[in-house]
Amino acid sequence: MKKMLSFFLLLLVMLGVAAGVGLWKVRQLADSKLLIEQETIFTLQAGTGRQALGVQLYDEKIINRPRVFQWLLRVEPELANFKAGTYRFTPQMTVRDMLRLLASGKEAQFPIRFIEGMRLSDLLKQLREAPYIRHTLKDDRYATVAEALKMEHPDWVEGWFYPDTWMYTANTSDVALLKRAHQKMVAQVDAVWKDRIDGLPYEDQNQLVTMASIIEKETAVAVERDQVASVFINRLRIGMRLQTDPTVIYGMGERYDGKLSRKDLETPTPYNTYVISGMPPGPIAVPGLASLTAAAHPAKTPYLYFVADGKGGHAFSTNLTNHNKAVRNYIRALKDKDGQ
Structure with a gap:
């Protein structure tokens, strides 16, 4: 009888030790870092169970010891409430962090x-x-x-x-x-339209966006946008054609090869503002808020012309004589740049 009792006591001790070792392995896995060395996108399909998740993580070399992983999900069942989705894992994550992320449903953006x-x-x-x-x-x-x-x-x-x-x-x-x-x-x-200044030659919001898109394509210099807008508004008010290259390029579509010829400027399209009077039929690009604001609040200037100045900005003129001079200066600046 005493031998039997001793045997059972020994067995209980051994089971206790085994359980302790097993729990230690579970805790060790939970606190260990993922095996990945860089950010990893992981997709968990709907209907994936605990066993399948462990296999997938192991196959994709994100964790090791898949059997211990299953015990972790039993020891800490709150980590087993994972949700389908696509997630971003980072190298600093522990296995527990990863499971908490899967349970949160916070998918990768x-x-x-x-x-x-x-x-x-x-x-x-x-x-x-x-x-x-x-x-x-x-x-x-x-x-x-x-x-x-x-x-x-x-x-x-x-x-x-x-x-x-x-x-x-x-x-x-x-x-x-x-x-x-x-x-x-x-x-x-809608907000810019309601806040626009009075007397602008736009029939509707689409024409405002059209003007803003032309401004967007003509200059990337923030302080110039309202001046560029003033040139086009001044031209519209006196019945002068807009004569802006970006509209010609848009109208050419896939025929545009990076260069504009005189023939291109003279070839009619609905968007060729060297040929048509007034505004083109619609926008030619996506304008930003700054260009929309410039179209709704053009500067008050006498300018009717502008040309690149060779320094990243533009030179503005009130008459053709000064404009032609600015064009010559631009061509000279380009030659000087090419000669360097």
Whole structure:
């Protein structure tokens, strides 16, 4: 009887030691760093169970000891309430940190940048090339975009997407991102339109955006934007053609090869402001808020001309004689630069 009792006591001690060792291994795994050496994007599919999660983490070389991992989920069951999604793991994370992240549902955020001066075709190309975006547009036609977004003005498409860095989670659709950018642009344009000065020659908000897009393409110098706007407004008021190269380039589409010839300036398109009078039929690019503001608040100047000065800015003139002189100065500056 005493031998039997001793045996059971020994067995209990051994079981206790084994349990202690097992618990120590579980705690050790929980507090150990992930095996990754750089940020890693991890996608957990819906319906993944505990066993499958451990296998996936092991197969992707994020953890070792998958059997101990299963015990961790039993010892700390609150860590087993993971949610499907795409997550960003960092090398400093412990296994416990990782499981808490999976339980939080805080998915990885990815950036996409819509830049001032881009066309909608450029934005669509970015969306196609960006990772983890779900593509739902059947094609890149602007009419398709307008229909998918249920735009209030289906013909107001180009230029109507706010330039910004947009954050998204995996499986966000292209339409959802475009809708966010469009809604913000509508709100910004509405605010700028209500605050515009009196007497501007715009028939509607789309013409304001059109002017802002031309300003955006003509100068990147912040302090010049309202002066550039004044030149075009002054021209419109006296019936002078806008004669701005970016509109010609837009009208040429894929025919533009990086250079403009005299023939290009003389070839009619709906956007060639060397040929047409007044405003082109719509925006030629995405304008930023600064260009929208300049279009709504042009400077009060007598200027009718401007040309690059060779130093990153522009020289403004009130008459053709001074303008031609500024053009010669610009050409001279380019030659001097090439000679260096």
